[in-house]
Amino acid sequence: MTARRFLSDLSLTVCGLAVLVFLLLPVLVVAPMSFSDAKSLEFPPPGFSLRWYQSLFGSDIWVEAGINSLVLATISSTIALVCGTLAAYVLTRGAFRGRRLLEANFMAPMIVPAIITAVAHYIAFARLGILGTFHGLVLGHTILAVPYVVLIMQAAIRGFDIRIEQVAATLGASRLTILARVVLPNLWPSAAAAWIFAFVLSFDEVVVTLFISGAHLTIPKRMFAELIIQVNPTITAVATLLIAFNLLALAVLLLVSRRGRLFERGY
Template sequence: MRRTRRRSAGNIVLGIFAAAVFAFLLLPLLVVFPISLSSAAYLQFPPPGYSWQWYQRYLDDPSWIEATLRSVQVATLCTVLAMALGVPLAFFLVRSRFPGVRVLDRVTAAPIIVPTIILSIALYGVFARLQLIGAWYGLAVAHAVLALPFVVILVSAGLRGFDEAQEQAAAGLGATWPRIIWRVTLPQLRPSLVSAAFLSFISSFDELVVAMFLSGASMTLPKKMFDNILMEIDPTIAAVSVLQILLVSVALGLTSLFGRGALTTTITR
């Protein structure tokens, strides 16, 4: 009797704790959503009345739309680059018997360790010389540097959990190396790959510091939002935030949709 009572008390405490953490996570959203629908012309909480005017303002302003599309463009190229570089690198780091490989493994985390602002200044110097300031693809390259550690860490973890006997089996059954990777290895790494791509995309889509240094006159969405706060504080930014949250939620939904089947397979194997 006593034992069950104690355990249920523990469950209740844990439940309260979890609820508190969720509230902490979701509270900002509970503020942003109402403000985005505010009828007032300034940031005020709770809003005095409700309207769609700030969403309308966003949709009617070409500079907002342009910034959004540019951010999508930059994040897409960043994801492609980070995956194209990171996946083979992860294979090298996990599979190579090269003696210094453990050290290299740590080095790939460098972009996370180095303060973003230092990285930005350094990149600014290089990009200025290459005349890449203001070029969207230049920013995508810079963002790919930041996204690379996510890709390497996630894909390495996936690869370490992968049974290499399967590649031997495939080779014995007549498969060439490219076909082994394509038909046997990568499909089973799908959850890692999807998560890595998602994180790459989001890390670029949401990135402000590097964008401030490198994007010049062609603004990304976070840069535009930042400027908007500096110039004119109106609830447009709340509406943009909500749209951004929706976009990320859709991406997250797609991630779990495409990552799931493979994920359960990997776990139960």
């Protein structure tokens, strides 16, 4: 029985490592190619050079796309955090008819395929007259990010002792005051994690952006356009920076989660 369990654990470990290597292979290829001195995509790189990073940061189009992506992700993730937190609190603590239906509506963008969501955004925004505008793009990204914020904040609010809220209510605090001055100060790690998650989601979004952005450029949209025209090695530099950015976001997320656990323990 012990030998069988050992073989089972060993096979599971080997399969896990094989999947991990398979997922990391593109990164292990793309990252070295971004430092290549070749004039086209070539692996392994014949020599070391920063020419593609110089080409990236020397391009006004790429710089504009990067600034747009940062501004868009910051605004949409912040709005999504506010709206998603309010919705999560109402869905968790509220008791009203249709609550399950409302919760399912919030979760819909996570379930519906991206292309269907993009077409729905296109039709709705065209009728509203905001198709191709920056605030329409912000609204689209916010709609995509809110469900993830709701999911994270619902779990955090469920884990918060409701008796503390009840004590605040007996002292005359309103629901909004309880949320702002009692709940959120104790759930800031979850709120920070939700914001980071929404930021990364917005920064990497491409399908909905292609449908509703109009002339506004973002990093993923620019990458998609470049790949349609030609396979420019500058793409490898952009991809490497995006990988580094996502890894940094993951590290910050883990740090925030660790600080949150220490905060809950009173350290």
